[in-house]
Amino acid sequence: MKPGKLPPELLEKLVLSRLPSKGKGVIVGPGTGIDGAAMRVDGTLVASSDPITGATKRIGFYAVHVNANDVAVMGAEPRWFLTTILLPENADEGLLDEIIEEISNEAERLGVAVVGGHTEITPGLDRPIVVGTMLGEAERLVSPNGAKPGDAIVMTKWAGVEGASIIAEELRERLAPILGEEFLERASSLIEYLSVLPEARVLRKFANAMHDPTEGGVLNGLHEMADASGLGFRVYAERIPIREETKVLCNYLHLNPLGLISSGVLLAAVPRDLAKKVVEELMARGITASIIGEFLAEDKRVLVEDGEERPAWRPESDELWKVV
Template identity: 60%
Template sequence: MLPGKVPPEVLEKIVFGFLGAKDERVILKSGVGIDAAAIDFGENVLVASSDPITGAEKHIGFYAIHVNANDVATFGAKPKWFLATILLPENSDETLLKEIMEDMHENAKKLGVSIVGGHTEVTIGLNRPIVIGTMLGEVKKEKLVRSNGAKPGDMIILTKGAGIEGTAIIASEHEEKLKNAFGKEFVNRAKEFLEKISVVKEALIAADIGVNAMHDPTEGGIANGFHEMADAAGLGFRVYHEKIPIAEETKKLCEYFNLDPLALISSGSLLIAAPKEKAEEIVAAIQKEGITSAIVGEFLDDNNIKTIVKEGEEIPLKRPETDEIWKLF
């Protein structure tokens, strides 16, 4: 298998058939395109999600908090509690651990999240640190958003644009090389995409207005995100390339490294399946907060149609085999 997420067909064949004991309180469990579990706690629902940070070394604590908080927020839940497993390479000094903990601490405080546990060790065979996070949140049962709840005819809304996280990672990991190519000011702007990683604000805004599903595309970018949402709901989709926001910094970095921005890791983007009558209201409410938001397509009843319209031609949008970011490591 290639680096990155395990392919959906492998998950279906090997992973999802081995999930332990059944529990009637599990409202929503593991599945393709489902990034968190929802567990019945009476009036409230506990939402739990887990994600590792493997493709970045700088700001790894920042990513660990926000990537996991994003998954919980897409269920309409407020992120509240966080556990972290920190794996350090051999011969790491205490400074590295301190940087990771300070990073997680500051960003958890900003979201009102408590770090309540985890595990820390020095691990044989690593050449960079890895942080595996688990975020817990809660939401009133009637406000729960299901990631597999998209309906035929729903509008697909995308916030911020394609390749948000990838832009920040590339600019940080290849800073000196890119300064020579594009200049210091450009690289600094691209590095600042790190500040766009959280989707908690827009997810909770959208959930309050009323949506059928939300998903934060990570590995494989928004292209994979479209597929994951459609697969989870058993639907097809049609998206329009010219409607997809792609920042100038993202475009230039992808052209420089010959990467596809639609398949570039995109934490910070949020995909929303919105009833047609609410789509414009959701876009306007999110834009009011200074966050780019656009209707980029629609979900279709026919799950055999998964296409993108580009320069007037409708063509299949292939699911990325791996994230574009791995080409640089």
């Protein structure tokens, strides 16, 4: 495809005709010659924007879910998605077809309307870049800095779940002779747990703060929550769930799963008297959940391992970058 914006006929064929553009409150959606979108909003508008620059596979999938997660942890229901797709000069229609298919499928799964964006062939790129913006509505805003001393820390899913999936996919040739294709398929499929929307829909009714830990894993996510609210924390290593696939990969590659990228995990500060009820409700919906510790008024951040309190280390970079 040639540099510049897609020709109108190609834009209609490959993009506009395939996106779920109808949804709650949509007044003006995407179209040829339309440079903006208009939506009718109820409640509080919450917005998030993130680029997908490092990945080369499933970038449409990531663009939708990464941005939806950031909206969901503030208590909002994702409603409207805009995306800018920049493709290298050597890109063919098949690459764009794949990205649009992923965006369309994942937006439909979440009940999100794609209301606008931009697609072009950009000189100077060596890989596709997808930038997403998600807008959502919140009846009850959950502030990122709302954690209170004494709040229980509720964690969903498993530490390092995204990292395990990436490692299995990126290092497949190296690891297959050792760990086997069947094992790597199971680990790779963990990417399907990337969305935190199911648990956020439960937790937003109770939580004082929520956060989805990404780079730096669960431990960095805890530090970020404590930073935002000016608190300390105490967490118990044995209470942090870790999938067997993640344990095997981390043991073999000498990585710490607590510092491994963990999109798909949701950390929530929940009033202590409600925490057990919340975990039971999550488990009843098939969502793995645990109370892994508590936030502290004092400026002390500790990880309890084998009955001993140690300073909770803060990853300088994600464990993933040691091997990928």
